[in-house]
Amino acid sequence: MPAVNLGLPARAAVRGEPTQVGRPEVAGLIDRFGRVARDLRVSVTEKCSLRCTYCMPAEGLPNIPREQLLSAAEIARLVGIGVRDLGITEVRFTGGEPLMRADLAEIIGLSADAAPGVDLSITTNGIGLDHRIHSLVAAGLTRVNVSLDTIDRRHFAELTRRDRLPAVLAGIRAAHDAGVSPLKINAVLMRDTLAGAADLLAWAIENDCRLRFIEQMPLDADHNWARDNMVSAQALLDVLGTRFTLTEAGRDDPSAPAEEWLVNGGPATVGIIASVTRSFCAACDRTRITAEGTVRSCLFGDDETDLRGLLRGGADDAEIARWWRGAMWGKQAGHGIDSSGFVPPARSMGAIGG
Ligand code: SAM
Ligand code: SF4
Numbered sequence: 001m002p003a004v005n006l007g008l009p010a011r012a013a014v015r016g017e018p019t020q021v022g023r024p025e026v027a028g029l030i031d032r033f034g035r036v037a038r039d040l041r042v043s044v045t046e047k048c049s050l051r052c053t054y055c056m057p058a059e060g061l062p063n064i065p066r067e068q069l070l071s072a073a074e075i076a077r078l079v080g081i082g083v084r085d086l087g088i089t090e091v092r093f094t095g096g097e098p099l100m101r102a103d104l105a106e107i108i109g110l111s112a113d114a115a116p117g118v119d120l121s122i123t124t125n126g127i128g129l130d131h132r133i134h135s136l137v138a139a140g141l142t143r144v145n146v147s148l149d150t151i152d153r154r155h156f157a158e159l160t161r162r163d164r165l166p167a168v169l170a171g172i173r174a175a176h177d178a179g180v181s182p183l184k185i186n187a188v189l190m191r192d193t194l195a196g197a198a199d200l201l202a203w204a205i206e207n208d209c210r211l212r213f214i215e216q217m218p219l220d221a222d223h224n225w226a227r228d229n230m231v232s233a234q235a236l237l238d239v240l241g242t243r244f245t246l247t248e249a250g251r252d253d254p255s256a257p258a259e260e261w262l263v264n265g266g267p268a269t270v271g272i273i274a275s276v277t278r279s280f281c282a283a284c285d286r287t288r289i290t291a292e293g294t295v296r297s298c299l300f301g302d303d304e305t306d307l308r309g310l311l312r313g314g315a316d317d318a319e320i321a322r323w324w325r326g327a328m329w330g331k332q333a334g335h336g337i338d339s340s341g342f343v344p345p346a347r348s349m350g351a352i353g354g
Contacts (some may be wrong), residue, residue, distance in 0.1 A: 018305055018326030028087035029287055029324065029333040031297070034077035037287040038113035040088045041254075042075060043353025044107060045291050048097040049240045051161035052149075054188055055349045057221040070293045072106040074311050078289055078320070080114030085225040085321040088287075091115070092145075094123040095255065095351045099132060105139040110139030117180045117279060119143065123186070123354065126171030127164055133171075144175045145184040150201050151194040159190060176208065185209045187215050199235060205268045208312070212258050216308035218337060219299065227337075230236040233274035237261075240270070277332055281334030287324075295324055297331035299352055302345050 022267060029037035033143050046061045070078070082088035098104055099122075108120055121143035122136070129146070133187055148168055157163040175183055185204055187197070197213065219226035240246060246261040249269060257280050258271030274280075281298075287298040290319035295306025305327035310320050321336070336342050345352075 011120050017323055018330050020322075020326045020329050023325070023329045025087060026203075031328050033282070033331070033333050035203070035282075035284055035331070036087070037285050037297075037328055038087055038089045038090045039078070039286045039322070040082050041171065041286060041288045041353050042079070042091065042093050043095050043289065043291045044075065044093050044098050044104065045069065045096040045102045046351050047100040048095065048125070048350055049087060050097070050125050050164065051157060052147075052188075052223070053161070054190065054216050054220045054225070055346045055354075057348075058207075061351055063106040063223065064292060065348045068308075069291050070311075072103050072110050072288075074308070075289075076110035077263070077311065077317075078293075079111040080117075081317050081321050081324070082287075083115035085117050085317060086324060088115075088118070090119045090121075092123060094294060096350050096353070097125055098122050099124055099128045104132070105135045108141050110338075112221040112337065121145065122148065124171070126168040126175075128167070129171030132175035137178055137180065141180075142331070143182075143184075143327040144180045145186055146172050146175070146209075147186045147188075147191065148172070149187045150196045151200055152193070152196050155193050155196060159193060163199070165272050172207070172209065183209045185211045187211065187213050189213050189233075190216060190237055191229065191231060194231050194235065194239055195336070200265065201240060201244065201270055204270075205263065206302050210269065210271065212273055215276045217299070217335075218344040218350070219349035219352070219354075221350070222241035222346060225344070227276075230276060232277045233259075233272045235281075236272060246270070255280075255283045275335075276337055279334060287328060290347075290351075290353060294305060295327040296352060297328050298335070299354075300333045300335040300337075300345050302347065303330060303332075 022109055042215050051058055053166055079091055111120055118141050120140050123145040126146040149159055151166045156165040201211055215233060216230050244263050249260040249262050251259055257273045259269050260269045263270055294304035296304050305323055307320055
């Protein structure tokens with residue numbers, strides 16, 4: 001019976017096939033609350049070149065032995081099953097830092113072969129992207145999101161525990177020059193960088209990047225997140241409003257997490273993902289695979305279903321698809337951050353794959 005990782009990377013428990021009691025016979029990844037997952041996030045590693053305080057511990061996450069990580073071929077097989085059999089339409093590789101995998105181009109290339117025509121993107125901190133972007137695009141990469149919280153070098157070094165802002169900016173420039181468009185920038189809202197939010201937005205507009213701010217979620221490895229200390233979307237709007245005129249423009253599509261705002265009448269926009277104060281769990285269309293090959297239906301649910309054991313145990317695609325459907329059927333309704341008994345998940349964002 002395949003193992004299931006319930007907590008920290010190296011700990012594994014055992015559980016059988018998830019129940020599908022009450023589930024109608026349909027091919028797609030439906031859950032009990034009427035949602036359908038079409039957006040797949042695949043974590044390819046838990047290693048990272050930064051140590052963002054809202055994500056990683058200072059010492060980094062425990063090393064996972066290589067044989068416990070999915071190989072490029074295993075990842076591509078799951079991508080193929082997701083797209084062909086389960087209705088996935090969009091795949092994003094993340095981590096940890098996906099550029100820490102030397103075989104990232106191979107992962108993308110094999111996935112493009114397994115799922116021709118599907119959007120294959122990465123979320124990255126951008127470090128080293130300048131050297132890799134051409135091979136990644138040649139392999140089939142279609143879009144890039146870079147995480148950048150501030151353009152103030154001192155604040156960047158404090159927040160990420162590494163003085164690497166120039167390397168991130170070089171990565172963004174290279175992606176831009178390689179024609180990757182639209183280039184999206186993700187910024188987590190934190191107290192120390194809030195005052196620089198307007199500078200970051202001005203920089204993003206000047207550099208033809210689409211900026212989205214994200215409320216910090218209780219997914220830091222150090223468990224320091226506190227609701228009272230969190231910067232809300234409203235606090236951000238107040239700060240940006242002192243420099244820009246913002247007009248509400250709605251969401252790109254109903255399942256898009258970001259609410260878009262026109263900046264000074266447009267065409268430039270800024271997105272705000274209010275994951276905590278205006279939860280969009282009811283419209284969530286995500287399914288996640290961790291670096292060790294477990295399906296995780298919700299960021300906040302530690303319940304994971306192991307597909308690696310099936311992959312390595314000779315299961316056929318139909319059996320893997322059936323377990324994946326079962327995992328999604330058990331997806332919880334929402335993150336529950338506002339409920340009195342809320343307990344943050346055992347895994348941090350970097351260990352799940354954001
Ligand atoms: N290393 C890559 C990066 O930073 O883009 C990919 C992995 S990272 C976990 C994916 C995204 O999650 C990043 O945009 C990061 O800012 C975001 N993130 C990490 N911890 C978070 C938290 N506690 N709350 C909200 N977003 C978080
Ligand atoms: Fe690394 Fe991304 Fe987590 Fe920052 S947010 S520590 S770059 S995985």
